[in-house]
Amino acid sequence: MNWIGGGALALGLSPLAWWSLVKVGASRWAASTQALLRRLEAARLPAIGSRYAAGDLEGLPAPVQRYFRTVLREGQRIVTAATVDHVGTFNLDLGGDRWKPFTSHQRVSTRRPGFVWDARIAILPGVAVLVHDACVAGVGILKPSVLGLHALADLHDEGELARGELMRWFAEAAWYPTALLPGQGVRWEAVDDRSANASLVDGALAVTMRVAFDDAGLIESVRFDARGATLAGKIVQMPWECRLCDYRERDGLCVPLRGEAAWLTPEGRRPYWRGTVVALAYEWAP
Secondary structure (H helix, E strand, O other): OOHHHHHHHHHOOOHHHHHHHHHHHHHHHHHHHHHHHHHHHHOOOOOOOOEOOHHHHOOOOHHHHHHHHHHOOOOOEOEEEEEEEEEEEEEOOOOOOOEEEEEEEEEEEOOOOEEEEEEEEEEEOOEEEEEEEEEEOOEEEEEEEEOOOEEOOOEEEOOHHHHHHHHHHHHHHHHOHHHHOHHHOOEEEEEEOOEEEEEEEEOOEEEEEEEEEOOOOOEEEEEEEEEEEEEOOEEEEEEEEEEEEEEEEEOOEEEEEEEEEEEEEOOEEEEEEEEEEEEEEEEEOO
C-alpha cells in the first residue's frame, strides 16, 4: 500500500482528494512553523562573551572540568544558535511498544534558552502526525496534529509545560556545549567524581539536572527528578532521563550524535524517543 493510496483508503477518500488534503495540511503547518520560528528569533538576547578559555573552569567540580576540557578547545567560539536534523523512532504508547519512525528539524537559541522542534511521525501508510514541541520566550508549546489539519492537543503555558520544555533544552545542551559553561548562566555543584548537578534559571523558571559522566569525561546521561508528562491531556510529574552516546567532532565541538529519552515510571524505565543527529549547524558569537 503506497502513501497516497494507503492514506486515501484510511479516510475513505479518493487519491486525488487525499493528495489535496495533504498539501493543504502541509501548507498550514509550514506557516505555523514559521510563526513559531519568528517568535523564537525575536526572543533572542545578545551573547555573553565570545570565546571559551580554560580559565573559565576555575572552581568547577572535577568531572565538569574534565568534560569541558574534552569537548571544547581553547578559544572555542560561543554557540548562539543551532539547527539540528534528526531521524529515529518514537513510542506512541507509554505502557507498551508502538514505535513509529520520525524525522525532525529543530532550531535552537542559546540566549534566551529556547527551541522549536518540528517533527513528522509516520503512524500509518500515508498518515503522519506533525508535532511542534517548543520553548519560546518562556512559553512551553506542544501541538501534535494529524496531517497538520486536526490537532490532537494544543497546549501552551508558562508553568509546568514551560518548565518541562526548558528541561528538554537543558538536557540537549550537550549538542551546543558552550551553553553549559558557568559564564552562560549555568551553576554547577559537585556530587561525586562521576556526576554533578547543573542548575539554570530563565525568568520565573528554575531547573536542576543530575549529569553523569563516563570514563572518557563525556556526558553519559542527564536526569530530572520530576518532569511533566502529558497523559490523557493532563500533566503528571515523574522522573525523566536522557542518555547520550556516539560522540563525534563537529566544528571543533565534541558532541553526541545518538540519544534516548525515557520516563522512569513506577513500572520501570520507559523509553519513548530514540534519535540520531544527521545534520548539525551552528551560529557563533561575534
